Amino acid sequence: MAWFKKDRPTGGDSGKKPKFQEGLWLKCNHCREIIYRKEVERNAKVCPKCEYHFPISVEDRIDLLLDLGTFREWDAELAAADPLHFKDTKRYRDRLLDAQQRTGKKDALITGEGRINGARVVLGVFHFGFMGGSMGSVVGEKVILAADRALRERVPLVLVITSGGARMQEGILSLMQMARTAAAIGRLAEACIPYIAILTDPTFGGVTASFAMLGDVILAEPKALIGFAGPRVIEQTIRQQLPQEFQRAEFLLEHGIIDLIVPRKRLKETLSSIIAFF
Amino acid sequence: MREYLDFEKPLAELEEKLDKLSAAATSRTGAQEDLTKLRARLHQLQTEIYAGLTPWQRTQVARHLQRPSTLDYIGRICDNFVELHGDRAFADDHAIVGGLARMNGRPIVVIGHQKGKTLKERMHRNFGMPNPEGYRKALRLMRLADKFRKPVVTFIDTPGAYPGIGAEERGQAEAIARNLMEMATLKTPIVSVVIGEGGSGGALAIGVADRLLMMQNSVYSVISPEGCAAILWNDAGKAPEAAEALKMTARDLQDLGILDEIIPEPMGGAHRDPMFACDAVKKSIEIHLTALQELPLETLLQQRYDKYRRIGVLAT
Numbered sequence: 001m002a003w004f005k006k007d008r009p010t011g012g013d014s015g016k017k018p019k020f021q022e023g024l025w026l027k028c029n030h031c032r033e034i035i036y037r038k039e040v041e042r043n044a045k046v047c048p049k050c051e052y053h054f055p056i057s058v059e060d061r062i063d064l065l066l067d068l069g070t071f072r073e074w075d076a077e078l079a080a081a082d083p084l085h086f087k088d089t090k091r092y093r094d095r096l097l098d099a100q101q102r103t104g105k106k107d108a109l110i111t112g113e114g115r116i117n118g119a120r121v122v123l124g125v126f127h128f129g130f131m132g133g134s135m136g137s138v139v140g141e142k143v144i145l146a147a148d149r150a151l152r153e154r155v156p157l158v159l160v161i162t163s164g165g166a167r168m169q170e171g172i173l174s175l176m177q178m179a180r181t182a183a184a185i186g187r188l189a190e191a192c193i194p195y196i197a198i199l200t201d202p203t204f205g206g207v208t209a210s211f212a213m214l215g216d217v218i219l220a221e222p223k224a225l226i227g228f229a230g231p232r233v234i235e236q237t238i239r240q241q242l243p244q245e246f247q248r249a250e251f252l253l254e255h256g257i258i259d260l261i262v263p264r265k266r267l268k269e270t271l272s273s274i275i276a277f278f
Numbered sequence: 279m280r281e282y283l284d285f286e287k288p289l290a291e292l293e294e295k296l297d298k299l300s301a302a303a304t305s306r307t308g309a310q311e312d313l314t315k316l317r318a319r320l321h322q323l324q325t326e327i328y329a330g331l332t333p334w335q336r337t338q339v340a341r342h343l344q345r346p347s348t349l350d351y352i353g354r355i356c357d358n359f360v361e362l363h364g365d366r367a368f369a370d371d372h373a374i375v376g377g378l379a380r381m382n383g384r385p386i387v388v389i390g391h392q393k394g395k396t397l398k399e400r401m402h403r404n405f406g407m408p409n410p411e412g413y414r415k416a417l418r419l420m421r422l423a424d425k426f427r428k429p430v431v432t433f434i435d436t437p438g439a440y441p442g443i444g445a446e447e448r449g450q451a452e453a454i455a456r457n458l459m460e461m462a463t464l465k466t467p468i469v470s471v472v473i474g475e476g477g478s479g480g481a482l483a484i485g486v487a488d489r490l491l492m493m494q495n496s497v498y499s500v501i502s503p504e505g506c507a508a509i510l511w512n513d514a515g516k517a518p519e520a521a522e523a524l525k526m527t528a529r530d531l532q533d534l535g536i537l538d539e540i541i542p543e544p545m546g547g548a549h550r551d552p553m554f555a556c557d558a559v560k561k562s563i564e565i566h567l568t569a570l571q572e573l574p575l576e577t578l579l580q581q582r583y584d585k586y587r588r589i590g591v592l593a594t
Contacts, residue, residue, distance in 0.1 A: 078592055078593075079592065079593040080592065080593060081591045081592055081593040081594070083534065083591035084523065084524070084525050086523050087523060088506075088510035088511055088519075088520075088523065089510065089511060089512075136590075137590030137591050137592055138592060140590055141590055141592060144587070166478075166479075166500050166501075168500055168501055168506055168509070168510065168524070170500075170591075171499065171500055171523075171524045171525045171526065171534075172498060172499060172500055172524075172525065172526065172530075172531055172534060172536055173534060173536075173589065173590055173591060174500050175478060175479070175482055175498075175499070175500040176482075176536060176586070176589045176590070177589075177590065178454075178455075178458055178479060178482055179458050179461075179462065179482060179485075179486045179586050179589075180586045180587065180589060180590070182455060182458035182459040182462060182486075183458070183459070183462035183463075183486075183583055183586050183587075185459060186459040186460070186462045186463045187463075187583075189459070190463065205479070206478070206479050206500070208451035208455075209439075209450070209451040209452075209454040209455050209458075209479045209483075210454075210455050210458055210479075211455070212451070212455070213449070213451050213452040213454075213455040213456070214455050214456070214459055227446050227451065228439065228441070228445070228446060228450040228451035228454070228479075229439075229441030229442075229445070229446065229450070233441045233505075234441045234442060234443065234446070237440075237441045237442065238441075238442055238443065240443075242443065243443070246443070246446070247446060255447045255448070255449070256449075257449045257452060
């Protein structure tokens with residue numbers, strides 16, 4: 001059981017090293033620097049060293065984007081069933097219960113309406129902490145219901161996305177959510193209702209390959225990992241090391257796949273002027 | 279040369295015996311009788327094995343190297359076929375084929391994944407795993423169908439969209455997403471047939487349809503059993519368990535309300551009698567296209583939307 005020993009110099013100097021107190025310091029996911037947690041929090045959860053944007057909670061995201069107190073949640077009661085009676089090392093039913101208890105949410109997407117600098121929008125925000133933000137029947141249904149309302153009331157749709165992709169535990173039903181959500185976005189497009197996708201770290205798989213890539217405008221947060229296949233799958237397939245900044249937002253921008261990278265602190269203002277254009 | 283799957287080993291022995299016996303049949307009295315008996319036993323054994331196929335075994339049949347491919351089906355069921363190439367932007371993807379065809383005189387645009395049979399062919403076809411330009415070629419052909427109001431028939435047979443650096447650079451996710459959206463509103467009937475392996479988003483990207491049909495031994499899933507086992511069981515060796523859990527057979531999809539029809543295969547799988555399989559596929563496509571082409575466009579599109587709108591199960 002020498003998990004950490006080999007990295008430490010021998011000679012008993014471990015006592016002199018600064019101890020990272022749980023909660024006080026944290027390690028940046030991107031530059032690996034040790035940073036002061038309070039400083040990160042004051043900085044809209046952005047690393048002061050490398051500008052990496054840490055994931056933020058759904059509540060913080062809503063506060064960041066919408067005018068204070070204007071958010072009204074819809075369809076909060078929608079919850080997943082277990083149509084496949086799926087069981088791997090654990091039952092899907094138990095995984096769901098676990099995630100619901102841990103997050104206080106019914107599933108991985110929160111939807112509702114609110115105002116951005118006075119302008120009405122339909123807003124959806126993904127919660128990565130709920131089974132990796134994965135899309136099953138509930139997420140699919142909520143995207144469609146949000147799009148339907150945006151269409152009915154002729155209000156722009158804004159989705160803040162982070163997801164590992166389709167939820168395997170719902171099998172083919174989760175795959176079909178890709179088609180359903182894309183069809184709903186197609187209806188919005190035909191009715192000329194603007195839809196803005198904001199991609200945050202990380203966004204992958206069946207979510208990227210459906211509504212996430214269908215925005216009239218696609219924004220991303222700096223350094224967010226965004227792709228179709230996960231880096232591990234690609235590495236195993238091609239048996240090569242991947243380029244350093246592969247699948248980062250900057251890489252996607254360079255390849256013409258997204259419209260713009262917007263730092264978190266300027267997101268509301270940018271979003272507001274985009275919405276005003278339509 | 280027949281290729282046998284693991285669970286077909288008893289059949290292999292019996293068939294070998296049968297071949298030997300029929301070669302020597304004329305030189306011995308009573309041989310005819312033995313032959314008849316042996317054939318009956320073979321048939322019985324085959325029926326038993328195929329009646330009880332597990333989802334994992336069915337996956338292997340769906341992936342069988344000799345299984346009829348998209349081009350086999352097109353060659354057999356279409357009166358003629360003019361293949362069209364390329365996405366007019368980057369390249370011609372050999373993992374997706376498509377073009378203009380006639381089936382019983384009816385003009386159709388036909389598109390499908392192409393896997394290939396020999397190793398050389400399979401490499402040329404990238405094992406049926408398309409890059410973005412493959413999906414964009416498919417979309418170009420579907421728009422052509424839309425413009426000239428010709429129905430679209432697609433054949434699905436892929437392990438999935440190719441996970442490569444170039445694919446990501448050129449927007450694999452965008453290519454798939456765009457197809458899903460455009461197929462949902464394409465102003466012409468679409469019939470999709472899963473002929474082998476329906477691998478995730480890479481399959482769905484040419485599979486949003488008014489009618490979804492599956493061959494009896496085909497599979498369709500959100501992730502391969504191996505991939506699912508590696509992630510959820512942490513052990514790719516648990517693929518048989520994953521195949522079971524994912525509910526990926528034609529029967530499963532029918533139970534889940536996603537499928538419109540299961541097309542029967544000959545005993546032992548489509549590769550045992552490709553003509554039988556092709557004719558069954560042709561008959562089904564004919565019936566569905568005829569019905570769909572009678573619908574007013576608005577009804578067709580509304581029914582397509584409603585069909586997808588209903589999919590999914592929520593807690594009550």
